[in-house]
Amino acid sequence: MEQRSKQPITYRFPAGFWWGSATSATQIEGAANEGGKGKNIWDHWYEKEPHRFFNGVGPSTTSDFYHRYKEDIALMKEIGHNSFRFSISWSRLIPDGVGEVNPEAVRFYNAVIDELLASGIEPFVNLYHFDMPLAMQNIGGWESREVVDAYTRYASICFDLFGDRVKKWFTHNEPIVPVEGGYLYDFHYPNIVDFRRAVQVAYHTMIAHAKAVAAFRRAAIPDGKIGIILNLTPSYPRSQHPADVKAAHIADLLFNRSFLDPAVKGEYPQDLIELLDEHGFLPVTEAGDRELIKENTIDLLGINYYQPRRVKAKENMPNPDAPFLPERFFDYYAMPGRKMNPYRGWEIYEKGIYDILINIKEKYGNIECFISENGMGVEGEERFRDESGMIHDDYRIEFIQEHLKWVHRAIEEGANVKGYHIWTFMDNWSWTNAYKNRYGLVAVDLENGLKRTIKKSGYWFKSLAENNGF
């Protein structure tokens, strides 16, 4: 048994609580052109438009987990992880998305899984974190049913290769984000702004999800569970005026329930279908889709929570010639007095995590869930480094504590919460923001050969995990 600190524990979590962190392949692996990996949309977009990335830093090196996974897993163990989420890079495993499996990728992921297990850390594996193989994007990405089928095959191959050791599986991370980034707001490739195509992409993502769940059931992995990871942004209206409440309801339908309901309940909300129909945006479907979604609900829900969404009724009619965006239905609302993260410009509202968990308990059958991401991004964090090299991130410790108090309260009220994963283990490359905002429990020094140094929050996390509370 690990040693326990003598401090009294006010917030103790249920036995076996999962303490760990989340990452994604493109953000940590690096080695983008090594080990037989094929190109994904990030490699391609960076080649085309490097100026779109913060400080011009692209995905080729990132934190170099591909070469340093042993050192990193040792650090995870040192800071108390009993579980860790990473994603498999589809374009590393199957370079062109559909063809031969790359043996070097199989060796790499096997080595990571084995190293985690040998260190007493349970691997949680996600199949898709924003990283479409370029060959698949070139035939339409999530707009194409062919890509849905290629993804299903890729998922089955993963279950067969790694399912003997990996028991927690996830089909997608934050599936709304590639819709927003790639098809509405221009912060992911293919940089399209088109509501109709966005709806189709969102729909096919969930068809792919349901097909992967069906493949998982066929694979019959003993003790295996499958889920999805959703960034749930509770939608708060400015006031109880019906127009504000309606605005918040629509934002909730579009950004949360368009994934949450089919994944957990096996059906789309009727009012979402009516809303899309009314505006002529229903997606193209195929016979059998409804049954597919109905029959393939999840076992386990991952919840990412960073900030709430505050909205109000629209005050001005939109220009009819402007692109149709979700903001046709609401305006954003900067609530006076709200607490902001001074280092990243996002609101901090800790109670939001409790509201999500209680909503899942009351309206989604109290499905087994965990906090799969929560974290505090800080721009310019190097300024908090002392002479010894340690970053004093007391603000992050406070951020985690304040959120955990609300998680604890939700559990006391009966929410079925099994763990807490922070975003993230070490500072990593974050898409177009590159290394702008740092989130790690471990610092990665870009000026010093990517040297890893545990932050103050990393040591605090260790005591949190060892005490199963704080």
Ligand code: BG6
């Ligand atoms: C999460 C994503 O929503 O936000 C991560 O799952 C991402 O992939 C993280 O890195 C932080 O984003 P940012 O823009 O603050 O670096």
